[in-house]
Amino acid sequence: MPSRGVAAPPVAADYQRSLALRGDWSHLTRDVPFPARWSDDGKTLYYRKTVQEGFAFVAMDRATLRKAPAFDAKRIAAALGRATGERVTGRDLPFDSFTIRGNPRHLEFMIHDEDWSCGLQDDACGPVQTGLRPRGFDAVRDLRVPARNTPVPSPDGTWEAFVRADNVVVRAKAGGAETRLSLDGTASDFYDPESIVWSPDSRHLAVLRVRPGFARYVTRVEAAPRDGGQPRIHTQLYPKPGDIIDSEQPVLFDVASGRGRDIRTDDFADAYPLRNGDVGWSRDGKFLMFPFVQRGYQRAGFISVEVETGRAHLAADERARTFVDAGRLYEHVVGNEGRELIWVSERDGWRHLYLFDMTTGHIERQITKGPWVVREVLRVDDRKREIWFGASGMTPGEDPYFVHYYRIGFDGSHLTALTPETANHHAAISPDGALLADTYSRVDLASRSMLRSAEDGHVVGSVETGDDTGLRATGFRPPEVFHAKGRDGTTDIWGLVVRPRDYDPARKYPVVENIYAGPHDSFVPKDFWPFGYHSGGDKVIGMQALADLGFIVVQIDGMGTANRSRAFHDVAWKNLADSGFPDRILWHRAMAARDPSYDITRVGIYGGSAGGQSALNALLFHPEFYKAAVAFAGCYDNRMDKIDWNEQWLGWPVDESYVRASGVENAGRLQGRLLMIVGEQDANVDPSSTFQVASALIRANKNFELLVVPGGGHATGRSEGPIGYAERREFGFFVRTLQDGREPDWNRLSETDRTNRHEE
Structure with missing residues (x-):
């Protein structure tokens, strides 16, 4: 058997081919x-x-x-x-x-x-x-921008309502005197004109009275404007964890009497602000309804208000020891009569559909049940009392992240599978509920699309069949899917492997992990399209470009990410430093035991945003395994980042869990080689997060590399900035740190040299 060798470090032409790979391959399918x-x-x-x-x-x-x-x-x-x-x-x-x-x-x-x-x-x-007043991460209204105050007509066309001098006013739509419904509104406790909602019978209206939160602004200097000239200052309303948020009080007005009534309920105390459209009415106008999420994300629910009495009660109540995943809540008022509610809950350990009696707040029945996850609801037919939904993990022996679609009755009967192919499905249901447009694929199966009956899933007609012959002819090799046991010894952890196109099993390859461990989703690709269905972010093609420089590149969904059981997800609670690393390291070791070319003595890692935080944390908390990291636009200290995402996983008030995950507080633990890349104008993650880590590393006398891209935004290095520049710096960093190679002297290469090398 031949001895295991190490591939020669890449030269300039190899980098150029990798950087051109997206362009070369992106149009080879049909x-x-x-x-x-x-x-x-x-x-x-x-x-x-x-x-x-x-x-x-x-x-x-x-x-x-x-x-x-x-x-x-x-x-x-x-x-x-x-x-x-x-x-x-x-x-x-x-x-x-x-x-x-x-x-x-x-x-x-x-x-x-x-x-x-x-x-x-x-x-x-x-x-x-939209004309709507902007909000900083849905937590604080931007009072620098006037609210939209267009008069809101009543359904019967008789009245219109608006706000004047911070108070609610109505007048006859045909013209006439104004009637003030409120007198207590002030600039510091105002009625929001964008929240006015009429009852269907035009007898009542609801509106939110708002006490503004703390207006924190992030200031960024644009040092090198693209059009030249002097530096510019940009400010952004940017609430952070622990800040005071807008406080909202729902108020109900009787138009005829002019009487107003505050909707008082402790359940709504300390709630995050409602979104436009959250407040609604029953069809008969007898009930006012709205969802809520209490601050800290440990309780959510749905409130029903009896209009005649003003009595508010819980129509559904969701509590969690850890967190309620607010981004995955779902409610549907059956028939819009205010009597029954379909609600998503994880109370049995899996995300499922429940039918609530809205008058009592009690569960009538659990509609779906089992060790699998409801991923989305496509349609609810109140007349037929049926639901069409997507779910994953229901098919034994299959990738538990593959989404399939089903139909089920309100009583949990007649569960019907509609998309049987072993693949990941994306479906859209026709407005009349008769047809599904189903697009399905795997990383090794080009996408196919067809029309199906929404009744039983039988194929009505073919839409498209993808052809990847041209892509495969150029050397495209679908990623290898691999799973291994996680930290509990029983749960499968799923990932994929991308190898160089000239992969030689007799060689040893350093490994680079592409990480994103944000608890709001799962991230390992399940669809065929190697360039991704959405713009921005890391795709299989980017992993292939890096692999072709002499690496094995992988992506893994560890514990703490979504779309599995509640216990799987709960690992992230007040524990963002974890990032699933115990599962990831076991996965790597299992892969190495299976494949001798997989060299786990040379493991690097890269990621952006929350993935940037995880990449840094790999070197802070697991330096015995990870040797080098590239971190893009990381939210390294969650106290510096946006309010909503961080309070969702670390809770409120701000406590020691924010410190434990902080790259600033733990900078002195750094081992290995680190490159941080940040866009100067990042509007998603405050760039100060990167600079504060850099400052802490300097104080700790640690060596690291830092690339600041003038004018760059959050996606710098992926879909913004000089094409390929930040990515080339990433590639070269891993060549230097994991292969002991040398980068080409790019500054000495003329454009002619580069072109000739690429054409080689």
Whole structure:
């Protein structure tokens, strides 16, 4: 048997090939469909698919299955280019999913987490302006911006309500004198005009009275504006853990009598602010209803208010010893009559659907049950008393993260599987509830899309069948899926492995882990599309680019992440320093025992945002295993980061758990080699988090590397900034620290040299 050798360090041409891999490979598949959406009338299915040199946007007629371009992509590209000042082509529009609605018709989509709209007749493109007052992470209203105070008409068209001088006013819609319904509103305790909601019978209205929270602002200096000139100052409303948040008091007004009544309930005390649209009415106008999450995320529920008496009671109550996952709450008022409520709960240790009696707050029955997880609810049919939902972990022997879709009765009967293929499914149900548009794939199976009956799942028609022949012909090798036992010795931990295209099992390869351990989700890819369904972030293709420089690159979902049991998830509670490392290290060791080429004496790790915090923590808390780390835009001290994400997992008030996870407090523990990369204008994670770690490392006399990208945002190194620059710095760092190699002298390479090397 040949001796195990070590591959030669990469040269400039190898880096260039890796950095060009996304561009070289991204258009080699054909007819790979992305998850679809239905038109509002349910007659048309809209989706994106891969074609030669880019993407096409398709509209398929439901009745005939005929396909046509959904819109003129070249025109939209030109309009988007004018609106953004960026180069946009019709074959590479910067969004994955879209909707067409309205008259005149307009195209709706998202760019960089911002809603956009383009008119299909006038080609006018721009961000969607809601006119609503911004809020800092949904916790504090930005009082620098006036609230939208457009009069809100009553359903019968008789009245309209608005706020004048911080108080609620009504007047006849046809004109006439104004009637003040409140007199106690002040600038420091005001009625919010954006929260006004009329009862269906137009007799009552509800509104929130608000005591403003603490307006904390983060200040950033833009040292090198792209258009030249002097540095600029940017301020951002940025509430942090422990800050005083907006306090809201629901108030109910009787329009005829002018009487107002505060909705008093201890259950709503210390609640996080409600979102626009959270407050609603029963169809008969007898009940006012709204959800709540108490601060600290250990209690949530749904409140029903009897309008005639003002009595408020819990229609559903969710409590947790650790946390209630607010991002995964779901409620549906059956028939909108205020009598029954479908609610998601983890009270039996798994995320399931329950039917509550809203008048008593008692559970009528548990609808779904078993050692598996409800992932989403597609549709509730109140008349048929049936639910369509997605779930994972129900099929024995299958990857427990694969989502399948099901139909079930309110009483838990007639559970029907609708998407049987062993794959990860994305489904959209037609507005009439008759059809499912099902797109499914695996990392080793190109995406397929079809129409199914929502009754029993039988295939009605084929939409698209993806073809990855061209991609595989260039050397694409699907990631290897691997699972091993976690820290408890019984739970399977799932991950995937990406090897170099010239992988030689007779060699020893250093290992690099791509980590994101945020408790809000699971992250190991389950879908085929190696470039990701959404813009930004790390994809399989990025892992392949690094692997081709002589590494084995892996990604793992350890304990503390979501979409498994409650116990699996609870590991994260007040324990963000854990990041699933005990499970990850066992997974690595199991992989090494199986594969001699997997060298766990040379393990590196990289990640961004919460993954950046985890990458640093690998060197602080597990230096015996991890030797090098690249941390992008990390929230290294959770006291410096945004309020909502951090209080969700570490609780409130701020306590010792924030200190235990802090890279600042633990900087003196650093061992191994560290590179931190941060964008100067990061609006997601306060850049001060990076600089405070750097300061602490210097005080501790620790060596490290720091790259600050002027003007860069949160995604610096992935989808922003100089193309490939931060990523090349990451690649070179791992070559130096794990391979003992030397990077090319990039400063001495001319553009001609680089081009020639790439063409080699």
